[in-house]
Amino acid sequence: MTAPEPKAEQTQPFLPYGRQIIEDDDIAAVTDALRGDYLTTGPLVTKFETALKDCVRADHAVVCSNGTAALYMAAKALGLGPGSTVIVPSITFLATASAPHMAGAEIVFADVDPDSGLMRPTDLEAALTRAGGKADAVFNVHLNGQCGAVEAIAQIAREHGLNIVDDASHAIGTRYRIGAEEKLVGENALSDMTTFSFHPVKTVTMGEGGAVTTNDPKWAEALRLCRNHGMTRDPAHFQTTADAFAAPDAPNPWYYELEEPGFNWRATDIQCALGISQLNKLSRFMARRKALAAAYDCLLAPLSPVVQPVSHTDCAPTLHLYPVLIDFAAVKMSRAEVMAKLAAEGIGSQVHYYPVHRQRYYAARYGITHLPGADAYYARALSIPFYASMTISDATRVVQALKLVLGL
Ligand SMILES: *Cc1c(COP(=O)(O)O)cnc(C)c1O
Numbered sequence: 001m002t003a004p005e006p007k008a009e010q011t012q013p014f015l016p017y018g019r020q021i022i023e024d025d026d027i028a029a030v031t032d033a034l035r036g037d038y039l040t041t042g043p044l045v046t047k048f049e050t051a052l053k054d055c056v057r058a059d060h061a062v063v064c065s066n067g068t069a070a071l072y073m074a075a076k077a078l079g080l081g082p083g084s085t086v087i088v089p090s091i092t093f094l095a096t097a098s099a100p101h102m103a104g105a106e107i108v109f110a111d112v113d114p115d116s117g118l119m120r121p122t123d124l125e126a127a128l129t130r131a132g133g134k135a136d137a138v139f140n141v142h143l144n145g146q147c148g149a150v151e152a153i154a155q156i157a158r159e160h161g162l163n164i165v166d167d168a169s170h171a172i173g174t175r176y177r178i179g180a181e182e183k184l185v186g187e188n189a190l191s192d193m194t195t196f197s198f199h200p201v202k203t204v205t206m207g208e209g210g211a212v213t214t215n216d217p218k219w220a221e222a223l224r225l226c227r228n229h230g231m232t233r234d235p236a237h238f239q240t241t242a243d244a245f246a247a248p249d250a251p252n253p254w255y256y257e258l259e260e261p262g263f264n265w266r267a268t269d270i271q272c273a274l275g276i277s278q279l280n281k282l283s284r285f286m287a288r289r290k291a292l293a294a295a296y297d298c299l300l301a302p303l304s305p306v307v308q309p310v311s312h313t314d315c316a317p318t319l320h321l322y323p324v325l326i327d328f329a330a331v332k333m334s335r336a337e338v339m340a341k342l343a344a345e346g347i348g349s350q351v352h353y354y355p356v357h358r359q360r361y362y363a364a365r366y367g368i369t370h371l372p373g374a375d376a377y378y379a380r381a382l383s384i385p386f387y388a389s390m391t392i393s394d395a396t397r398v399v400q401a402l403k404l405v406l407g408l
Contacts, residue, residue, distance in 0.1 A: 012346050012397065013346070014346045014347075014348060015346060015347055015348055015385040015390070015394055015397070015398060016348040016385060016387075017201075017321070017348045017349055017350040017383045017384065017385055017386065018201035018320075018321065018350075018383075018385070018386060018387050019200065019201065019387050019389070020200040020201070020205045020387075021281075021285070021387070021388050021389045022205075023281075025277060026274055026277045026278060029273045029274060029276065029277040030270060030273050030274050030277075032273065033269050033270045033272075033273035034270060036269060038269045039268060039269055039270060040266060040268045040269060041266055041268075041269070042269040043269070044269040044272035044273050044276065045063060045266075045267060045269060045272050047272065047276055048063050048267075048272035048275045048276050048279070049061040049062065049063050049211070051275075051276055051279050051280075052186075052196075052211055052213070052275075052279060053213060055172075055186075055279055055282065056172070056184050056185065056186025056187050056194070056213055057184050057186070057187040058186055058187050058188055058194070058213035058214065058215060059214070059215040059216075059217070059220075060213065060214050060215065060216075060217065060219075060220035060223075061211050061212070061213045062211060062212050062213075062214075062220060062223040062224055062227060063209065063210070063211045063267045063272060063275070064209075064210050064211060064212070064227050064265040064266065064267055065208060065209065065210065065264075065265045065266060065267055065271075066197065066198075066199065066208045066209060066210045067095065067167075067169045067195060067196060067197025067198070067199060067202075067209075067210035068095040068098070068099055068197075068210070069099075069210055069227075069263075069265035070195035070196065070197070070210035070211055070212045071095055071096060071099030071100065071139065071165070071167060071195050071210075072099040072100075072102060072103060072226075072265070073212055073223050073226045073227060073265060074099075074139075074165045074193045074195055074212050074223070075099055075100040075103035075105065075137075075165075076103050076222070076226045076262070077193070077212075077214075077219045077222035077223045077226060078136075078137060078163050078165070078192065078193070078219070080100055080103050080104070080105045080136055080137055080163075081103055081104035081105065082104040082105075083104075084100075084103075084104065084105040084106070084136040084137070085105060085106050085107075085108055085131050085134065085135040085136055086100040086101075086105045086106070086107055086108070086135065086136060086137045086138070086139055087107075087108050087109075087110050087124060087127045087128065087131065087135050087137070087138040087139070087162070088100070088107050088108075088109060088110065088138075088139045088141075088356070089109070089110045089111075089112050089118070089119035089123070089140065089141050089143075089374075090109040090110065090111065090112065090355040090356050090357040090358075090369075090371050090374040091112045091117045091141070091143060091352075091353055091355060091356075091374050091377055091378065092141040092143065092167065092353060092356060093169070093352075093353060094356055094359065096139050096141055096167045096356070097109070097139075097356050097362065100137070100139060105136070105137075107362065107366070108127050108130055108131045108135065108366075109127065109355075109356060109357035109362070109366075109369055109371060109374075110123040110124055110126070110127035110138075110371075111123040111126065111127075111371040111372065111373040111374055112143075112371075112373045112374050112377055113148070113311070113373055113377070114372070114373040114374075114376035114377050115310060115311040115325065115377070116143070116146060116148065116310050116311045116312075116313055116377075117143045117144065117310060117323075117377045117381070118141075118142075118143055118146060118147075118148035118149075118313065119140060119141070119148060119153065120148065120149060120373075121149050121152040121153055121155075121156055123373065124138060124153055124156050124157070125156060128156070128160055130369065133160075134160070135160065135162055136161075136162065136163065137162050137163040137164070137165060138153070138157050138162050138163075138164055138165070139165045139166075139167055140153060140164065140165070140166050140167065140191075141166075141167045141170075142166060142167070142168050142170055142171035142174060142185060143170060143352075144170055144310060144317070144319055144320055144321045144322075144323060144352075145170045145171045145173075145174050145203075145317040145318050145319040145320045145321070146171070146174070146310075146312070146313045146315055146317045146319070147171070147174060147176040147185065147313060147315040147317070148313055150176060150190050151178060151190065153190075154190035154191070163192045163193075164190065164191040164192050164193075165191065165192060165193045165194070165195065166185065166186075166188075166191045166193070166194040166195070167195050168185045168186055168194045168195060168196055169195065169196060169197035169199075169202060169210075169320075170202070170319075170320035170321065171185045171317070171318065171320065172185065172186065172196055172202070172203050172204055172282065172318065173185070173203060173282055173283075173285075173286045173318030174315060174316065174317045174318050175315065175316040176314070176315035176316070177314070177315075178190070182316075186213045187213070187215075188213060188214060188215050192214065192216070192219070193212050193213065193214045193219060193223075194212070194213045194214075195210065195211070195212050196210060196211045196212075196213075197209070197210050198210060198211070198271075198275055198278075201320075201387075202320060203282070203285055203286070203289065203318060203320055203388070204275070204278040204279055204281075204282055204285065205274065205275075205278055206267065206271040206272065206274045206275040206278070207271055207274060208271065209267050209271045209272075209274075209275055210267075225259065225262070226262050226265065227264075227265045227266055228262075228264065228265075228266060229258070229261070229262050229263070229264060230258055230259050230260040230261050230262030231256045231257065231258050231259070231262075232256060232257050232259060233255075233256045235251040237257065237259070238251065238255070238257050239257065240257060243255065244257065284388075285318075285388040286318045288388040288389075288390075289318055289319055289386070289388055290318070290319075291392070292322070292386060292388075292390055292392070292395055293319050293322060293386075295392045295395045295396075296309065296322055296384075296386075296395055296398075296399070297309055299395060299396060299399040300324065300399060300402075302408075303399070303402065303403060303406070303408050305327065306326065306327050306330050306331060306406060306408060307324050307325070307326050307327075307402060307406065307408070308324060308325050309322070309323075309324055309325075310323050310324070310325060310381075319386065320386075321352055321383045321386055322383060322384055322385075322386035323352060323381045323382060323383045323384075324381075324382055324383075324384060324402075325377070325380035325381060325382075326338065326380050326382055326406070327380065328379075328380070331406045331407060331408075333406070335351070335382060338382070338405055338406065339382070341405040342401055342402070342405055345401040345404065345405065346397075346401075347384070347385060347397075347398050347401045347402075348385055349382050349383060349384055349385075350382075350383045351378070351381055351382060351383070352381060352383050353378070354378065355371065355374040355375065355378050357369050357371055357374065384398050384402070385398055
């Protein structure tokens with residue numbers, strides 16, 4: 001029996017839904033760090049923090065081992081713990097909810113707009129009502145890289161005394177307006193802290209890495225403490241004075257003090273070397289992502305209404321993902337079938353996200369709240385290949401495959 005002739009498309013490279021760009025200068029930066037004196041906490045940590053805070057116009061940036069650690073550190077720095085309530089939109093990665101929950105807080109899930117996946121002001125109000133009118137913080141998500149009604153959300157949060165943490169894992173480089181002023185995600189114009197992830201699928205990568213930005217020096221200090229075991233080497237904070245000091249102005253050089261036990265969430269100089277190199281390329285990556293998104297918007301227009309891009313919001317996004325919303329019932333195919341057929345055409349796809357309020361653990365703990373917007377978004381969402389090294393002809397290939405698979 002002879003093997004079937006390979007189809008022409010199979011000779012084309014597989015396009016994953018997302019991937020990193022690593023160039024020679026990124027590799028050189030990492031090898032330089034490997035030859036350096038530190039490997040872990042060294043000068044590149046501070047250098048990356050300075051580059052990041054300047055990039056997003058924040059006063060402080062605290063880099064850490066990953067985006068989940070960033071969310072956990074933000075929760076701890078805000079004093080969230082047992083007895084706290086945190087509101088989290090249901091369409092996000094697990095970590096937005098699990099990090100504050102691991103700090104001890106209980107989570108109340110908020111609904112989202114069915115067409116953008118973003119929490120709306122009315123969703124926050126409804127979640128607050130379900131929380132009994134009282135909560136301590138909202139961890140909002142700039143899903144796909146878009147900002148929603150952030151001003152109205154901030155107003156509601158402030159009226160109810162909530163701290164605001166933005167999970168901007170998807171949104172480095174995104175801008176939005178407050179009146180005539182342009183603001184950057186991460187500068188915390190409306191929020192207390194913003195968290196980032198530098199996982200390889202994100203716009204900028206450190207392999208694994210994350211960061212929190214804030215404009216409050218007290219919070220920056222609390223974030224640094226949480227990053228490093230909860231231990232302090234700052235003599236101003238020492239309380240066990242008999243052991244800490246040889247004389248009133250002479251702290252013992254070996255001494256450190258534990259305020260509250262914690263973990264090690266530090267990033268290494270190796271990671272930061274890559275982070276610095278990648279951050280230098282952000283504007284190029286942003287321009288590529290913008291051009292690709294514009295190409296997709298155009299190429300997908302004829303596939304409407306069966307296939308539609310997620311609805312655009314009033315911001316200048318740097319998209320992390322490019323999800324389309326597909327009416328699977330109209331094409332009489334399940335999403336799993338569509339994904340398998342796309343994969344056979346060499347096109348990767350992924351679902352972002354299975355609603356977190358439906359996750360086994362949270363469903364068992366809180367029951368399944370009725371969140372129709374989250375369910376409707378989830379039912380239709382499919383992220384198609386989107387990353388800065390893709391070409392417009394790759395995008396054309398993706399849309400042709402989608403047309404073929406869906407029979408449009
Ligand atoms: C990637 C991501 C995280 C977690 O970041 P890691 O660096 O993978 O720990 C958190 N929230 C969102 C929305 C993400 O996309």
